[in-house]
Amino acid sequence: MLDFLAPQWDGSVGKDTDSLFGTGFGLLVLCCEGEFQTGDAEREAGDRHRSEHGDRGADGLPPGTDGSPHPHHCTDRAQAAESNWQAQHSHTQVVEQCLELGAASAQYISGTMEDMAFAKRVVKEAETLLGGLDMLILNHVGTSYFGYFNGDVEHVRKLLEINFLSYVAMTTSALPMLKQSEGSVVVVSSMAGKVGFPFTVPYSATKFALDGFFSSLRQEFIIQNINVSITLCILGFIDTESAVRAAGDVLRVRPAPREECALEILKGAALRRRELYYRYSSTRLPLLLRDCAAELLDYLVRGRYRLDGPQRP
Numbered sequence: 001m002l003d004f005l006a007p008q009w010d011g012s013v014g015k016d017t018d019s020l021f022g023t024g025f026g027l028l029v030l031c032c033e034g035e036f037q038t039g040d041a042e043r044e045a046g047d048r049h050r051s052e053h054g055d056r057g058a059d060g061l062p063p064g065t066d067g068s069p070h071p072h073h074c075t076d077r078a079q080a081a082e083s084n085w086q087a088q089h090s091h092t093q094v095v096e097q098c099l100e101l102g103a104a105s106a107q108y109i110s111g112t113m114e115d116m117a118f119a120k121r122v123v124k125e126a127e128t129l130l131g132g133l134d135m136l137i138l139n140h141v142g143t144s145y146f147g148y149f150n151g152d153v154e155h156v157r158k159l160l161e162i163n164f165l166s167y168v169a170m171t172t173s174a175l176p177m178l179k180q181s182e183g184s185v186v187v188v189s190s191m192a193g194k195v196g197f198p199f200t201v202p203y204s205a206t207k208f209a210l211d212g213f214f215s216s217l218r219q220e221f222i223i224q225n226i227n228v229s230i231t232l233c234i235l236g237f238i239d240t241e242s243a244v245r246a247a248g249d250v251l252r253v254r255p256a257p258r259e260e261c262a263l264e265i266l267k268g269a270a271l272r273r274r275e276l277y278y279r280y281s282s283t284r285l286p287l288l289l290r291d292c293a294a295e296l297l298d299y300l301v302r303g304r305y306r307l308d309g310p311q312r313p
Contacts (some may be wrong), residue, residue, distance in 0.1 A: 139188035163206035229272035
């Protein structure tokens with residue numbers, strides 16, 4: 001059985017993981033967004049509250065009566081409480097799915113990966129709850145945009161903190177346990193971290209950083225005879241809700257199934273592979289052109305996008 005500690009897990013892996021890892025395997029999976037932002041569900045909750053209560057405070061009285069606060073303050077607090085409840089309920093469902101899929105135990109921790117102290121605390125919680133760690137899977141990502149680079153340097157800095165620096169912080173904190181178990185670090189990256197892709201400049205920058213750091217760290221592990229494997233996962237277009245919503249109308253290629261992708265990641269991790277390419281035909285094969293025909297590769301990458309008409313980013 002697997003022991004999971006995951007801020008979010010979509011249950012896509014299936015029950016084949018038991019045969020991959022065996023019993024008593026401590027697995028820490030990071031697959032949440034870097035911060036909780038107001039999304040469609042939260043906005044709908046706020047709209048429902050305003051529709052029901054109008055310009056009245058939380059106690060149902062008009063603003064200013066008996067010192068009741070301004071209605072916007074009340075609705076903001078109600079919306080925040082509703083959003084928090086939804087997040088907690090969502091995470092509880094994740095835990096239930098993990099248990100249904102065969103995990104011996106499952107827990108979750110909520111927080112922001114912009115905070116390096118929290119990133120380290122997640123690893124400490126894994127040590128406390130799991131008693132050790134065999135594998136660290138890093139797959140969390142901050143919210144970015146799909147479109148031409150808008151010159152927002154602050155956004156790039158923030159995304160680097162979530163998509164890159166928190167990976168470094170968590171790996172550093174987990175290394176003592178991973179050295180003891182001779183375990184594995186699995187870094188979920190992207191084709192956008194191997195070759196330049198348009199419309200994802202900040203995101204691509206963070207993925208290139210991951211490749212540089214973890215590939216260099218792997219070299220140092222080999223020199224020092226540290227038996228901790230590092231698997232870098234190079235993914236193409238996957239049919240996650242966020243990816244399809246952002247780029248589904250712009251990309252000409254069909255997204256690969258996330259269930260199969262998740263299982264391939266775990267297989268690559270179990271085999272301690274250096275790099276995993278999924279899908280192989282749309283990731284590894286095009287990269288063969290990078291050194292001998294870089295301009296041709298760039299042309300093929302641009303050809304993946306619909307650059308005319310209403311779908312243009």
